[in-house]
Amino acid sequence: MRKLIPAALAPALLVTMLATTNATAQAASPAHVRVDQVGYWPEEAKHAYLMTRQRAAGRFTVVDHRGRVVLTGRAGRDRGAWNSRYPHVHDLDLSRLRTPGRYRVKAGGATSAEFEIAPKGDTAAKVVGFFGLQRDGAEATRRPSHLNDRAATVYDWPEFTGPDTDQVKGELKKIGGPVDVEGGWFDAGDYLKFTHILAYVDTLLWAAQRDGEVRGSALRAEATHGLKYLDKMWDEESKTLYIQVGIGAGNAEGTFVGDHDVWRLPEADDGDTAEGHHFIRNRPVFRAAAPGTPISPNLAGRTAAAFALAAQLEPSLERARELLAKAASVYGMARTTGVDRLVTSLPHAFYPESVWRDDMQLGGAELALAAQRLGDPRAGRWLADSARWARGYLDEEQGDTLNLYDVSALAHADLLKAMRAAGAGGLAVTEADLVAGLRAQLDLGTRRAAADPFRAGARYDAFDSVPHAFGLAATARLYRSATGSRAYDAFGTQQRNWALGANPWGVSFVAGVGKRSIACPHHQIANITGRPATGAVVNGPNDAKLFEDGLGGHFEEMPPCPADGKDRYERFTGHGSRFADDVRSWQASEPADDFAAIALYALTLTST
Numbered sequence: 001m002r003k004l005i006p007a008a009l010a011p012a013l014l015v016t017m018l019a020t021t022n023a024t025a026q027a028a029s030p031a032h033v034r035v036d037q038v039g040y041w042p043e044e045a046k047h048a049y050l051m052t053r054q055r056a057a058g059r060f061t062v063v064d065h066r067g068r069v070v071l072t073g074r075a076g077r078d079r080g081a082w083n084s085r086y087p088h089v090h091d092l093d094l095s096r097l098r099t100p101g102r103y104r105v106k107a108g109g110a111t112s113a114e115f116e117i118a119p120k121g122d123t124a125a126k127v128v129g130f131f132g133l134q135r136d137g138a139e140a141t142r143r144p145s146h147l148n149d150r151a152a153t154v155y156d157w158p159e160f161t162g163p164d165t166d167q168v169k170g171e172l173k174k175i176g177g178p179v180d181v182e183g184g185w186f187d188a189g190d191y192l193k194f195t196h197i198l199a200y201v202d203t204l205l206w207a208a209q210r211d212g213e214v215r216g217s218a219l220r221a222e223a224t225h226g227l228k229y230l231d232k233m234w235d236e237e238s239k240t241l242y243i244q245v246g247i248g249a250g251n252a253e254g255t256f257v258g259d260h261d262v263w264r265l266p267e268a269d270d271g272d273t274a275e276g277h278h279f280i281r282n283r284p285v286f287r288a289a290a291p292g293t294p295i296s297p298n299l300a301g302r303t304a305a306a307f308a309l310a311a312q313l314e315p316s317l318e319r320a321r322e323l324l325a326k327a328a329s330v331y332g333m334a335r336t337t338g339v340d341r342l343v344t345s346l347p348h349a350f351y352p353e354s355v356w357r358d359d360m361q362l363g364g365a366e367l368a369l370a371a372q373r374l375g376d377p378r379a380g381r382w383l384a385d386s387a388r389w390a391r392g393y394l395d396e397e398q399g400d401t402l403n404l405y406d407v408s409a410l411a412h413a414d415l416l417k418a419m420r421a422a423g424a425g426g427l428a429v430t431e432a433d434l435v436a437g438l439r440a441q442l443d444l445g446t447r448r449a450a451a452d453p454f455r456a457g458a459r460y461d462a463f464d465s466v467p468h469a470f471g472l473a474a475t476a477r478l479y480r481s482a483t484g485s486r487a488y489d490a491f492g493t494q495q496r497n498w499a500l501g502a503n504p505w506g507v508s509f510v511a512g513v514g515k516r517s518i519a520c521p522h523h524q525i526a527n528i529t530g531r532p533a534t535g536a537v538v539n540g541p542n543d544a545k546l547f548e549d550g551l552g553g554h555f556e557e558m559p560p561c562p563a564d565g566k567d568r569y570e571r572f573t574g575h576g577s578r579f580a581d582d583v584r585s586w587q588a589s590e591p592a593d594d595f596a597a598i599a600l601y602a603l604t605l606t607s608t
Contacts, residue, residue, distance in 0.1 A: 030054075031108035033092070034454070037501035037514025038123055039116030045490040046094035049454055049502060050075055050107045051086040060092050060107035065114070071097050075107060079453040082504050083574030089453035113501060113515040123500075123513050124214040124603040130511075130535030130596050131205075131222040133525065136193065136266065137183035139225060142525070145266035146191070148282050149245060151178035155284045158247070160347045166248035171255065172284055181245050181285055184229030188592040189523035190259050191266050193245040195233045195288075196344040196351060197594050199302040200404055202226035203362070204597040206309035207410065211481075212604025227310050234303065234330055238291040241299060241330065244345050246283045250276065263555035265528055288343050294335030296343035301359030301389075302407065304331035308366035312373055324370045328378070331363050353405055355397040361389035362411035368418040380422065386415050387427035394429065394437055401441045401457075402471030403464055404594040409471070412437045413478040438479045442488045445472040445495070452575075454503055455494040460577035466509045466540035467595045469495040474602040496606055499540070499599070504572045505579050510599060511536040511591070520561035520583045522590035527558060527583050536591035537599045541577040543587075551584040558583060 031052040040046040050056055055078060062071035076091035092107060100118035104111055132141040137149065154176035159169045184193050185201070205223035209215055233242045250257035256276045264272075272281045288295040307327035314320040342353045364386025371379035393408055400406035412434040419431060445457030458468035476492025479485065494502075501508045501516065508514030511521055512534030526533035554560055561583040562568070569579050579588050 031056075031110040032086075032506055033060075033105045033107050033110045033112035034502045034504070034506050035105060035112045035115045036497035037113045037115055037508045037516060039119035040094070040097075040493075040497075042098040042100070042118055044095075044493050046097060047455070047494065047497065047502065048092040048094055048105050048112060049079075050090040050092055050110070051082055051453070051504065052088050052090070052108045052110075053086060054108075055088050056090050056108050058108070060105055062094065062097055062103050062105050065102040070099070070103070080451075082453055083572070085571055086504075086574075113506065115501075121214070121607055123510065124208075124212075124600055124607065125216070125218065126512055126535035127510065127537065127596050127600040127603065128216075128218050128222055128535065130533065130537075130591070131185060131225075131593070132218075133531075133533060133536075134185040134593060135183075135225065136186055136191070139183060140266075142529075142531075143267040146245075146269055146283065147182060148270045149182040150180050152181050152245065152283060152285045153177040154179060154242070155286060157286060157346055161252050163347075164349045166258070166260070166347050166350065168247065168249065168251040168258075170251060170253070172247070172279070176287075177285065179232075179235075179242065179285055181229075181232055181242060183225070183232065184245075185226065185593055186266070189521065189586070189590045191246060191269070191524075192248065192259050192345075193229075194345045194351070195230070195241065195243045195303065196299055196353075197404065197592075198226055198230060198233075199299070199306045200407065201593045201597040202230060202306040203302060203309055203366075203407075203410075204601045206306065206313060208601045208604040210309065210313055212601070213607045214604040223310070227306065230303065230306055231326070234326065235291075236326065236329055239293075239329070239333055240291045241288040241295050241303065241333070242285055243288045243299065243343065244286045247279055247346075248350070250279075263524055263528075263557045265525060286346055289335075295330075295333050296356070297334040297336050297339060298342050298344070298353050298356040298359040300330055300334035301356065301361070301363035304328070304363035305359070305366045305407075308363065308370040311370035312366070317374065320370070321374055321376075324367070324374060324376065327363070327367055327370065331360075331367060334360060334363075336360065351404065355393070355400070355406060357389045357393040357397055358406055358408035358411055361386050361393055361415060362407050364389060365411055365414040365418055369414060369421070372418065372421050379418075380424070383415075383418050383422055383424055384427060386411070386418070387429045390415055390434065390437075391428035394433060398437070398440060399444075401445060401468055402475050403467050403598060405464075409438060409441055409475040409478055413482055416482050435479075435483055438475060438482060441475055442472065442479060442491065445475075446488070446491050449491060449494065454498055455491075456498050456503070457491065457495050460541045460575045461543040463542060464539060464595070465542070465577075466499050466537060467598045469499045469540075470537075470595075470599045470602040473499075474598065474605055477602075477605040492606065496602065503540075504574060505541070505569050507569070507579065507581065509538050509540045511538075518581050518589055520581050520585075520589060522583055522586045527561060530559075533591060535596065537595035538589050538591050539595065540588060541579040544573055544576055544578040546587045547578050547580065551580060551582055554584065 311323035367382040402409040476488040508517035
């Protein structure tokens with residue numbers, strides 16, 4: 001039976017229909033040209049990619065928006081196979097194209113999506129707008145939601161039915177409250193809130209305000225919104241850090257459900273009186289540790305970093321000193337001896353961290369920079385602390401690149417700033433050590449990129465490929481700022497290009513950005529209301545094994561997207577990875593705040 005389309009969903013489904021029509025057309029083609037769908041800056045290196053079934057030795061052309069040929073060139077070397085359907089990927093060097101305007105590339109019988117030279121630069125602003133969609137509480141941009149969080153009950157850590165599940169065993173045990181945890185941002189496409197992620201996100205928003213070329217009242221407003229919530233999560237009087245609001249799943253006994261068990265709009269939760277929905281209506285709160293006892297160092301370091309970065313930018317010196325005091329207080333509560341399992345959220349399988357010295361290094365560096373600004377005599381002590389943690393990270397924890405789980409690239413760059421401002425020597429690390437640490441992360445990415453047909457520096461078959469790409473783009477600019485060298489500029493540009501469309505799927509992984517951006521994010525508000533999740537950044541490709549059991553069914557309240565449920569991108573599965581643009585695809589298409597934050601930081605650094 002044909003289903004009626006509610007009027008509120010029509011605009012979103014129209015966008016989806018157009019997107020899937022484009023995807024169907026490109027899937028049928030024997031060749032495809034992939035470009036950065038936002039565009040390129042006039043002076044930077046510019047690469048597009050022709051993926052084809054046949055080895056191409058021919059020429060390519062670039063046409064402007066009127067169809068006039070403005071550039072011709074010969075397809076570059078075959079960079080290798082993507083998959084069995086597309087065994088050849090050729091480099092198309094567009095670097096000679098410098099005149100501002102709108103263009104397309106034609107090669108091998110295929111035509112690229114449109115892109116710009118000297119784009120308008122509104123991508124970062126769109127990402128900032130996504131945080132508005134994620135707002136919770138009285139300041140939500142849609143309708144107020146979760147006002148019951150103003151008087152929330154604190155519960156002990158639950159027992160879970162297994163190490164890799166969020167299903168609870170038994171009932172939750174009340175240990176305190178009420179506490180006010182209203183506000184903040186939803187973590188992802190669901191409605192949980194995590195301090196571990198929010199501190200990272202807010203740190204990057206303040207860093208974007210400080211370091212980037214894209215600023216403005218909207219960015220500062222979101223950074224301030226996050227800080228206001230973080231201030232609630234840190235109880236200075238009792239020295240308690242609250243780490244989570246809400247519970248992912250219900251319990252094995254079936255006496256209550258959790259956030260992931262219900263597909264709905266957030267404003268419905270406060271009045272949800274359905275049986276077993278009491279933790280939807282009155283969401284539980286969990287703390288990092290008992291009041292006044294040491295807390296996991298990763299949480300302490302990144303929470304301190306957010307307060308201290310805000311102190312660096314706060315125009316009121318009195319308020320800046322208050323923020324510095326909060327940063328110092330939470331930093332001083334870190335447990336740095338006998339560290340075993342790190343705490344992020346509950347269960348530990350949510351966002352598990354394996355390193356923590358990077359967080360402590362970052363917290364110390366931001367404290368030192370804030371103290372230097374305010375003339376606080378403790379600046380030297382925090383500088384030494386940060387250097388000591390940097391030494392520990394470089395000796396014991398290297399191996400990842402900038403993302404939610406490793407903030408060392410930003411920590412290295414800001415520790416360098418603090419060291420140079422102080423003219424300090426005799427620390428546990430030298431400037432050369434920190435520069436080498438940045439270079440090691442970039443070299444890890446460049447080695448991967450050299451072997452990849454599309455020059456991706458992140459792994460396709462692991463979680464967080466898109467945020468890793470943006471993290472590498474940001475690190476390339478941090479390296480330039482630290483050294484004056486442009487040695488990694490082209491590599492950084494290629495990572496941005498990959499995330500915005502110059503990838504095997506030809507998809508911009510930022511919603512509403514580019515001609516073929518993700519159309520069906522795993523996001524409840526966008527899905528139910530039909531409101532586009534513009535600026536949302538998704539994981540992108542992930543391990544193909546995660547899709548072996550299919551995408552699953554739809555919640556009753558979940559409008560199918562795409563409407564026919566077909567995967568238009570399946571033929572581009574390759575290198576052990578798959579991407580599915582489907583509302584059910586939490587593996588690839590769920591937006592998250594930390595994805596958006598690192599994308600925003602990279603885009604503000606690379607806007608010129």
